[in-house]
Amino acid sequence: MNQDIFVIIEHLRGQVADISYVMLAAAHELAQNTGGKVEAVLLGQNVQGLAGNLAADQVLSVEHPALADFTSDAYIKAVAGLTVEHQPRAVLFGHTSVGMDVASGLSAHLGLPLVGSVRYFESGGKFVSQICGGKIMAEGELPAPTALITLVPGGYKPEQGQSAQPPQVTQVAAPALDGLRVTLKQYIEPEAGDVDIAKEPLLIAVGRGIQTQDNISLADDLAQALGGVVCASRPVVDQGWLPTSRLVGKSGKAVKPKVYLAIGISGAPEHAEAITGSNVIVAINTDAAAPIFNIAKYGTITDLFDLVPVLTDKVREAKGG
Ligand SMILES: Cc1cc2nc3c(=O)[nH]c(=O)nc-3n(C[C@H](O)[C@H](O)[C@H](O)COP(=O)(O)OP(=O)(O)OC[C@H]3O[C@@H](n4cnc5c(N)ncnc54)[C@H](O)[C@@H]3O)c2cc1C
Known part of the structure; x- marks a missing residue:
């Protein structure tokens, strides 16, 4: 080891996901404690161009037609080959649908310990993991021999994992990738027609705290007054109160507005991972311990039903309407 x-x-369709940069930042912190190097593993086909700004001591590039599109089957085999050969101290995955899929399969395949929902590393190399939807922060020693880790966003900024200096790229032969049982048939694009929340600069996001479909109008009014767009956490969309095109999170869209106003949203990891690219997050929540306050720049522990209508009136007044 x-x-x-x-x-x-x-990465997806020629774009490195923000969580990759967050992982690189975390990896540097961890490597300082282990005394090892940070090695970015880039799987795909014709993906060398994606290595340019990765803040890594080295990029191990594995190219193969079976890796052209993500499938857990091919990724597990490829990462298993590298892990067995190099025996790193830890392998970091995003706590995303892709990362969880691969990390859990790899853990079972190689019999290696898996630590989920890690947010950051402390000096001494301990990990801090957010459990119970972010309500509890658990600290632990890195398990041996190789710790598989899924990382949630929030502990590091993507910019910390980017470098102006291109890293050294080393081509690594792919292991045998035959007998794969999973293949990608097609990408299913979301229906066009609605606004694209990923491109909106001001988002008014509502969560389960809004309680009923009728109350969505409170957010609509505020969005109209401010010139923003309403979006939502999953419970709101699951209820059918807003269309799927407005869903923010792991199963919806990642957003990067200038301002993200989270109203009655707890900030569960599956939601939080998709909003950390926002310039400013503002939270309204009655629960002071809600994890949304860990990533919000401004927050108020207030009942949304008291605050939102007043806020809307104040904005209208200020705009002379
Ligand atoms: C595989 C998977 C994928 C998922 N994908 C997504 C996803 O894409 N997007 C997503 O959002 N979730 C997703 N989830 C669900 C996620 O885990 C959470 O359950 C969800 O984000 C919680 O939504 P919420 O914050 O609106 O509700 P809750 O967690 O119930 O939070 C409601 C919040 O409202 C506050 N509140 C209540 N009343 C008031 C009031 N009157 N005034 C102010 N605050 C109030 C409460 O204090 C609480 O913090 C996914 C889960 C899984 C397992």
């Missing part, structure tokens, strides 16, 4: 930290780079 060596002391290096592997980071499995997540």
Whole structure:
């Protein structure tokens, strides 16, 4: 076993996902404690161009037609080959549908310990993991021999994992990737027609705290007054109160507005991971312990039904309407 930290780079259609940069930042912190190097693992085909700004000591590039599109089957085999050969101290995956799929399969396949929902590393190399939807922060020692880790966003900024200096890229032969049982048939694009919340600069997001479909009008009014767009957490969309095109999170869209106003949203990891690219997050929540306050720049522990109508009136007044 060596002391290096592997980071499995997540990318889709020619774009490196923000969580990859967050993992690289975390990996550097961990590597300082283990004394190893940060090695970015880039799987795909013709993906070398994605290596340019990865803040890694080295990029291990594995190219193969079976890796051209993500499938857990091919990824598990490829990462298993590298892990067995190099025996790194830890392998970091995003706590995303892709990362969880691969990390859990790999853990079962190689019999390696898996630590989920890690948010950051402390000096001394301990991990801090957010459990119970972010309500509890658990601290622990990195398990041996190789710790598989899924990382949630929030502990590091994507910019910390980016570098202006291109890293050294090493081509690594792919292991045998035959007999795969999973193949990608097609991408299903979301229906066009609605606004694209990923491109909106001001989002008014409502969560389960809004209680009923009728109350969505409170958010609509505020959005109209401010010139923003309403979006939602999953419970609101699951109830059919807003269309899927407005869903923010792991199963919806990642957003990067200038301002993200979270109203009655707890900030569960599956939601939080998709909003950390926002310039400013503002939270309204009655629960002071809600994890949304960990990532919000401004927050108020207030009943939304008291605050939102007043806020709307104040904005209208200020705009002379
Ligand atoms: C595989 C998977 C994928 C998922 N994908 C997504 C996803 O894409 N997007 C997503 O959002 N979730 C997703 N989830 C669900 C996620 O885990 C959470 O359950 C969800 O985000 C919680 O939504 P919420 O914050 O609106 O509700 P809750 O967690 O119930 O939070 C409601 C919040 O409202 C506050 N509140 C209540 N009343 C008031 C009031 N009067 N005034 C102010 N605050 C109030 C409460 O204090 C609480 O913090 C996914 C889960 C899984 C397992």
